[in-house]
Amino acid sequence: MVQVFSLKTSAQTEFIDITHSIQEIIKKMGVEDGICTIFIPHTTAAITINENADPSVVRDILMELNKIVPFKNSYHHREGNSPAHIKASLLGCSQAVLIESGKLVLGTWQGIFFCEFDGPRHRKVHVNVISNGR
Ligand code: ZN
Numbered sequence: 517m518v519q520v521f522s523l524k525t526s527a528q529t530e531f532i533d534i535t536h537s538i539q540e541i542i543k544k545m546g547v548e549d550g551i552c553t554i555f556i557p558h559t560t561a562a563i564t565i566n567e568n569a570d571p572s573v574v575r576d577i578l579m580e581l582n583k584i585v586p587f588k589n590s591y592h593h594r595e596g597n598s599p600a601h602i603k604a605s606l607l608g609c610s611q612a613v614l615i616e617s618g619k620l621v622l623g624t625w626q627g628i629f630f631c632e633f634d635g636p637r638h639r640k641v642h643v644n645v646i647s648n649g650r
Contacts, residue, residue, distance in 0.1 A: 519545075519643045525635035529582065529603075531564075531574040534641060535627045538613075539620055541643050548618050550647040555610045557642060560600035560634035562607035568627025581606070600634035607631055615645070 519541045523532060534554075542552060556563050567573040581603050591598035611628065614621040622628075630641060 517545075517644075519645070521641050521643070523630060523639050523641065525561075525630075525632040525637055525639060527632065528635050529578055529600075530632045530635065531578060531629040532632065533568050533627045534630045535568065535620065535622070537641070538628055538643060542615055542620065542645055543618065545645050546618075547615055547645050547647045550615045550645060550649075552613045552615055552620065553610060553644045553646075554613070554628065555642040555644070556630065557640055558604070558609070560597055560604050561637075561639055562604045562609060562631040562633070563611050563641075564607045564629050564631055565611055565613075565622070565626050566629065567625045568629070569625045574629060597634045603631070603633040 521537055523534070525532065538552065538554060554563055566577065585599045585602045585606070587599050589599070593601065613628070630639065632639070
């Protein structure tokens with residue numbers, strides 16, 4: 517069954533660590549071994565897995581994304597949020613993470629981040645947990 521949770525972002529661009537929220541869903545569902553797919557149903561937000569030990573890592577990723585895709589340019593999209601659409605496409609809208617012994621299989625330094633590019637907004641995260649059934 518797909519679980520959906522909401523989050524409220526507080527800046528135009530920011531990364532929010534959602535690892536704990538995903539892990540809680542898996543715990544509640546009681547899945548020991550399987551796979552978890554996380555899907556972001558938005559065109560101006562994304563998901564990425566990267567270091568969550570030192571917060572300056574995601575700050576640097578965001579800083580460089582904002583340089584690669586400037587806020588002002590000769591964009592055609594009339595809504596005025598093309599940079600957010602482009603950044604969302606660069607990072608992607610889904611991730612799959614393995615589950616072993618009831619826990620997300622992540623490296624020591626890895627965390628799952630919701631990536632806001634057109635905030636602040638109310639956002640949703642869809643999570644589908646599939647058990648290997650053993
Ligand atoms: Zn738009």
